[in-house]
Amino acid sequence: MAHPTFPRSFAIRFPALVFAAALVLALVAPSPAPAAHRTAVPTPSVSAAAAMPSASTSGGRVATAKRGATLNTTSTKGRSVQAGVRGMTGWFPLANTKRLPRHTHEALRKTSLRKSPGKGAVVAVVPRGQMLAATGLTSRAHTQFYIAGTKGWARSADIRRASMAKYQTSSVTALYQSARSRKQLARIPADYTLGSPTNARSNGRVQVQYAGRTGWVKSSQAARVAGNVRIGRLSWEASAAKNIAKWCRGVPITAGPNRPNEAEASGWIGNMKERISLDTNGFRGKKLDPNHPLALSIQYHECAHILQYRAYKYDFTRMDKGMDKAYGKPRTASGTEHMADCMAVAMGARLKGSEYDPRSGYTTTWRSGYGGACKPGHLDAARKIIAGRAL
Numbered sequence: 001m002a003h004p005t006f007p008r009s010f011a012i013r014f015p016a017l018v019f020a021a022a023l024v025l026a027l028v029a030p031s032p033a034p035a036a037h038r039t040a041v042p043t044p045s046v047s048a049a050a051a052m053p054s055a056s057t058s059g060g061r062v063a064t065a066k067r068g069a070t071l072n073t074t075s076t077k078g079r080s081v082q083a084g085v086r087g088m089t090g091w092f093p094l095a096n097t098k099r100l101p102r103h104t105h106e107a108l109r110k111t112s113l114r115k116s117p118g119k120g121a122v123v124a125v126v127p128r129g130q131m132l133a134a135t136g137l138t139s140r141a142h143t144q145f146y147i148a149g150t151k152g153w154a155r156s157a158d159i160r161r162a163s164m165a166k167y168q169t170s171s172v173t174a175l176y177q178s179a180r181s182r183k184q185l186a187r188i189p190a191d192y193t194l195g196s197p198t199n200a201r202s203n204g205r206v207q208v209q210y211a212g213r214t215g216w217v218k219s220s221q222a223a224r225v226a227g228n229v230r231i232g233r234l235s236w237e238a239s240a241a242k243n244i245a246k247w248c249r250g251v252p253i254t255a256g257p258n259r260p261n262e263a264e265a266s267g268w269i270g271n272m273k274e275r276i277s278l279d280t281n282g283f284r285g286k287k288l289d290p291n292h293p294l295a296l297s298i299q300y301h302e303c304a305h306i307l308q309y310r311a312y313k314y315d316f317t318r319m320d321k322g323m324d325k326a327y328g329k330p331r332t333a334s335g336t337e338h339m340a341d342c343m344a345v346a347m348g349a350r351l352k353g354s355e356y357d358p359r360s361g362y363t364t365t366w367r368s369g370y371g372g373a374c375k376p377g378h379l380d381a382a383r384k385i386i387a388g389r390a391l
């Protein structure tokens with residue numbers, strides 16, 4: 001272990017300090033047969049080249065794509081991929097297609113594509129606004145594209161990388177059929193990033209693509225995010241990080257089944273490493289939704305520990321004393337734990353709840369934390385620590 005190079009009075013290496021949240025799960029109902037688990041399947045919008053001249057699956061043939069033709073796929077299902085060809089939509093065998101790189105570009109003006117960079121026969125002329133799929137090959141001032149069963153080179157100055165507008169849901173959100181329709185095509189999970197090729201907006205809604213369908217979501221439930229955010233649901237860790245970003249932005253999070261719920265700070269003054277670990281186990285063997293109130297309460301509690309560490313400048317002894325004094329008695333755990341619970345409440349967490357599952361007829365009651373009360377005085381103290389002040 002390297003010795004710190006700080007002045008002697010600060011050269012104290014703190015042992016890693018870990019607080020685990022004792023998570024109490026009270027399941028008051030017997031466990032029924034597991035309900036069907038529904039998973040959202042994001043459908044990537046990719047380009048695919050048909051390698052065989054047949055476009056028929058079961059059912060009548062609707063179109064034939066030449067070998068090397070570029071298809072814009074709308075969805076995939078089993079071993080088939082849905083794509084449009086000359087105004088018709090059909091299913092192609094996935095095995096006959098190849099996924100192409102997702103770099104789409106837009107022609108900035110009417111552009112000729114040539115056999116070689118800057119020379120050779122014109123293989124295609126594309127109108128302004130045409131979307132093109134790049135092969136990934138570039139030469140000095142030219143870019144190669146898939147075009148109508150072949151490949152051609154365009155001047156790089158004539159095209160630009162198409163950046164699709166992206167929106168991320170803040171909660172479970174309906175996908176509506178049109179800007180004004182009440183008909184719902186799908187329910188989109190929370191923290192789901194959607195692409196919007198048109199970025200069309202109307203009636204407080206924005207047009208997006210979800211699972212191969214085009215529909216509309218309420219703008220109030222889908223915030224614009226950066227173009228490099230991956231389409232699909234956020235990872236569990238990313239959802240948790242988003243939930244605590246207001247207080248614990250940037251603290252690394254690890255999450256997984258049977259991981260401890262804990263917050264850790266280790267190192268020495270001037271170089272403290274913080275980390276939060278979270279358990280993803282939910283009720284009855286199911287994965288816990290990262291936005292479930294129980295998950296939120298644990299995320300807030302662990303983030304609260306980080307804020308306690310910071311408020312006391314990682315002087316853990318002084319912190320524990322301060323927290324014991326602030327929480328007072330009676331208590332079933334350390335003041336640090338009870339105060340982390342109260343800080344979670346001050347941040348907006350619920351420490352218990354119950355929910356009725358109409359499919360199974362069972363009610364699940366859950367509790368989180370150490371079971372102490374959070375009275376107004378505790379909450380006042382909690383808000384001070386959240387604001388970064390030691391008590």
Ligand SMILES: [Zn+2]
Pocket residue numbers: 019020021022301302305337340
């Ligand atoms: Zn704790």
